[in-house]
Amino acid sequence: MAQTRIVLFVLGLGLAGTASAQDDADLATGEQVYNTWCVHCHDDNRPWSGGGTQALEVKYQGELPADLRERTDMSADLITAYVRDGLYRMPPFRLTEIGEEDMRALAAYLTRNNPE
Amino acid sequence: MAIPPGVSESDFNQALQEFENIVGSEWVFTSPEAVALYRDTYSPFYDDEGERLTSAAIAPDSSEQVQAIMRVCNRYRIPIYPISTGKNLGYGSAAPAYSGSMVLDLKRMDRILEVDTRNHTVLVEPGVTFFQIYQHFRDNNLELDLDIPDPAWGSLIGHALDRGVAHTYTDFGRDRFSTGCGMEVVLANGDLVRTGTGALETSTMWQHYRYGVGPYVDGIFSQSNFGVVTKMGFWIRPRHRGFRTGYVHVPNYEDLEALIDVECELSNSGINNGMTFFGSDVMSPFAQDPEIRAQLPSSGPLDLAAIDRLRQERNTGFWWAKLDFNAPLKVSAAQWEHCQDVYSAAIPGCWFEEEIALEFPLSEEEKARLNTPGNPEMVHLGMPSLARFRGGNRSPRNPDPDWGHLWFAPLIPKRAEDIFRAQRVFDQAYRERGIDAGVTYFARIPMFWHARVGVFLASLSVGRDIEANRKSREDFLYLVQVAADNGWQEYRTPSFFQTEVMDMTCGFNDHALMRFYETLKDAVDPNGILSAGRYGIWPEHLREEKAPWHKRG
Numbered sequence: 001m002a003q004t005r006i007v008l009f010v011l012g013l014g015l016a017g018t019a020s021a022q023d024d025a026d027l028a029t030g031e032q033v034y035n036t037w038c039v040h041c042h043d044d045n046r047p048w049s050g051g052g053t054q055a056l057e058v059k060y061q062g063e064l065p066a067d068l069r070e071r072t073d074m075s076a077d078l079i080t081a082y083v084r085d086g087l088y089r090m091p092p093f094r095l096t097e098i099g100e101e102d103m104r105a106l107a108a109y110l111t112r113n114n115p116e
Numbered sequence: 117m118a119i120p121p122g123v124s125e126s127d128f129n130q131a132l133q134e135f136e137n138i139v140g141s142e143w144v145f146t147s148p149e150a151v152a153l154y155r156d157t158y159s160p161f162y163d164d165e166g167e168r169l170t171s172a173a174i175a176p177d178s179s180e181q182v183q184a185i186m187r188v189c190n191r192y193r194i195p196i197y198p199i200s201t202g203k204n205l206g207y208g209s210a211a212p213a214y215s216g217s218m219v220l221d222l223k224r225m226d227r228i229l230e231v232d233t234r235n236h237t238v239l240v241e242p243g244v245t246f247f248q249i250y251q252h253f254r255d256n257n258l259e260l261d262l263d264i265p266d267p268a269w270g271s272l273i274g275h276a277l278d279r280g281v282a283h284t285y286t287d288f289g290r291d292r293f294s295t296g297c298g299m300e301v302v303l304a305n306g307d308l309v310r311t312g313t314g315a316l317e318t319s320t321m322w323q324h325y326r327y328g329v330g331p332y333v334d335g336i337f338s339q340s341n342f343g344v345v346t347k348m349g350f351w352i353r354p355r356h357r358g359f360r361t362g363y364v365h366v367p368n369y370e371d372l373e374a375l376i377d378v379e380c381e382l383s384n385s386g387i388n389n390g391m392t393f394f395g396s397d398v399m400s401p402f403a404q405d406p407e408i409r410a411q412l413p414s415s416g417p418l419d420l421a422a423i424d425r426l427r428q429e430r431n432t433g434f435w436w437a438k439l440d441f442n443a444p445l446k447v448s449a450a451q452w453e454h455c456q457d458v459y460s461a462a463i464p465g466c467w468f469e470e471e472i473a474l475e476f477p478l479s480e481e482e483k484a485r486l487n488t489p490g491n492p493e494m495v496h497l498g499m500p501s502l503a504r505f506r507g508g509n510r511s512p513r514n515p516d517p518d519w520g521h522l523w524f525a526p527l528i529p530k531r532a533e534d535i536f537r538a539q540r541v542f543d544q545a546y547r548e549r550g551i552d553a554g555v556t557y558f559a560r561i562p563m564f565w566h567a568r569v570g571v572f573l574a575s576l577s578v579g580r581d582i583e584a585n586r587k588s589r590e591d592f593l594y595l596v597q598v599a600a601d602n603g604w605q606e607y608r609t610p611s612f613f614q615t616e617v618m619d620m621t622c623g624f625n626d627h628a629l630m631r632f633y634e635t636l637k638d639a640v641d642p643n644g645i646l647s648a649g650r651y652g653i654w655p656e657h658l659r660e661e662k663a664p665w666h667k668r669g
């Protein structure tokens with residue numbers, strides 16, 4: 001996010017302020033969705049975690065970060081597919097739980113550090 | 117687009133139009149992608165013949181909308197299956213008992229309608245989760261708590277209606293349904309009723325007195341299909357003040373009898389008021405000592421003499437009881453002391469060990485230690501999490517996880533002789549079926565969520581190998597029959613096996629109880645639209661097709 005803002009600033013775009021406020025709002029919503037639906041399993045691996053982070057630690061053996069919030073390799077589509085299909089004991093999330101807009105915000109949040 | 121069984125395409129299209137008029141098109145789901153979200157990914161029928169599928173879903177926002185939906189369903193004979201939060205994983209999740217039904221998804225109705233902070237009650241809608249209500253109490257500085265089941269993303273109402281269980285204070289939601297007080301129900305025929313004192317239009321105590329005047333009917337809306345519960349009241353508790361845990365160890369195998377009988381005396385008199393766990397020092401399924409493990413037969417009878425030698429060498433007990441006290445520490449100090457006195461008098465050679473004494477609010481350090489060895493789990497303190505999922509997910513000990521499980525959940529009386537018998541019976545049944553129990557059954561003691569019975573809970577694995585899933589299905593039905601032959605009934609069972617389980621376990625007087633349920637069903641749901649097949653109760657037009665009890669005819 002910080003990076004995006006700097007680029008926009010340098011280019012001096014008139015709309016930079018609005019676009020960035022919109023992005024910020026999306027990321028804030030995305031983080032909120034994450035904290036409602038995901039963090040209980042995908043956290044920093046505390047003893048009471050539901051074990052998503054531990055599972056990814058074992059799956060990737062350090063090749064990728066185990067905490068989803070640190071990943072930079074997943075596309076929004078891939079994240080959406082996992083959330084809607086489920087994987088192993090992670091069940092699918094329904095539209096009454098995470099609506100389409102919330103899903104977009106969640107994906108934006110989890111891809112915020114992806115390389116361009 | 118899938119069409120529910122028994123409904124013509126043109127009728128269904130007409131109905132969908134009417135549904136959209138009721139809830140808005142955004143909340144009627146018919147696309148394959150949206151509908152697939154209601155699949156039960158834990159089902160042993162997954163991708164196999166017999167999987168219970170959903171044809172469409174609808175998500176209302178009010179009781180009035182639910183009534184309108186019921187009227188449309190009755191008009192076009194559309195089978196529909198209500199869920200609150202649909203997280204009934206291991207018992208059928210959100211998928212309907214009658215394949216092809218629509219799902220009535222009540223998640224959007226998630227209002228906490230009333231909270232009585234002075235006499236400790238709440239009134240909630242179906243979508244309210246344990247995470248949500250816990251946060252609501254904290255955000256608003258309400259000095260309230262409630263008992264929380266392992267997965268806190270479930271709902272108070274769904275949990276209650278499937279008669280789910282939790283982990284703390286005896287009477288405050290450990291047996292959730294028993295704390296219910298007052299319901300609003302949309303009957304299958306679309307009528308709206310309020311039970312208990314809610315029947316009085318000017319009622320001032322709907323959540324404070326359960327029975328009202330006249331017959332008490334709330335029970336028939338649990339594990340059944342007579343109505344859609346749109347509001348429900350619960351008794352909750354004032355904020356937890358303290359928590360204490362003490363262990364009682366007893367030296368001999370036979371001491372289990374007195375260990376349990378004394379615990380019954382203490383808990384049934386309210387002195388020990390938390391949920392007690394029992395286990396074995398020498399044979400705990402979690403015992404990591406390789407020498408002890410070597411003595412635990414994966415099959416065949418137990419070599420008690422050998423195990424007792426190891427016990428003596430290690431100077432441990434044979435069994436333990438972990439007593440939990442939910443009370444301010446000053447009070448629980450006296451409770452714990454009294455328990456020790458009673459045990460000392462009853463069991464020669466027993467000894468005690470206090471594990472932990474906590475006062476609320478917990479310090480950050482105390483919080484950080486929760487769910488680690490020697491410390492309570494969050495659920496034991498009424499704190500929400502999803503921690504129980506950890507065990508089934510991929511981990512160093514479980515590098516190749518399965519996708520789910522079905523719960524085998526037979527009740528066993530809270531008596532040592534029954535428990536010893538259950539250990540033998542299920543050990544043998546597991547061996548006959550070649551089920552890997554992981555550890556011997558001889559150390560297993562039921563979970564005492566309820567006061568006078570235990571649940572001998574076991575999960576059967578579900579993956580993506582169809583043959584292996586079929587075996588889990590057969591194993592499950594075999595185990596239910598073995599339990600029934602021994603006088604043990606399921607406390608709750610997966611939606612896809614409810615017909616078989618009711619048939620196997622409710623046969624008294626030629627299934628008289630099922631006949632009574634069917635009489636009720638026909639009266640309140642003459643078109644048979646609501647949750648057909650839930651807990652084996654089928655509407656008249658499907659009874660022959662869905663057969664057992666026992667095979668009809």
Ligand SMILES: Cc1cc2nc3c(=O)[nH]c(=O)nc-3n(C[C@H](O)[C@H](O)[C@H](O)COP(=O)(O)OP(=O)(O)OC[C@H]3O[C@@H](n4cnc5c(N)ncnc54)[C@H](O)[C@@H]3O)c2cc1C
Pocket residue numbers: 198199200201202203204205206207208209210222242265266267269270271272273274275277278279280281282343344345346504505647650
């Ligand atoms: C790892 C793990 C641990 C678990 N631990 C526990 C535990 O400690 N205790 C426990 O009890 N369970 C446990 N479960 C089982 C289950 O996940 C929970 O009981 C869960 O709370 C039930 O889901 P729910 O609240 O979303 O209910 P729902 O799925 O919404 O409801 C269950 C059923 O009740 C009926 N129903 C629901 N709402 C209504 C309504 N408003 N009107 C009419 N009928 C309705 C429907 O038939 C529905 O299928 C566990 C499961 C897993 C996977």
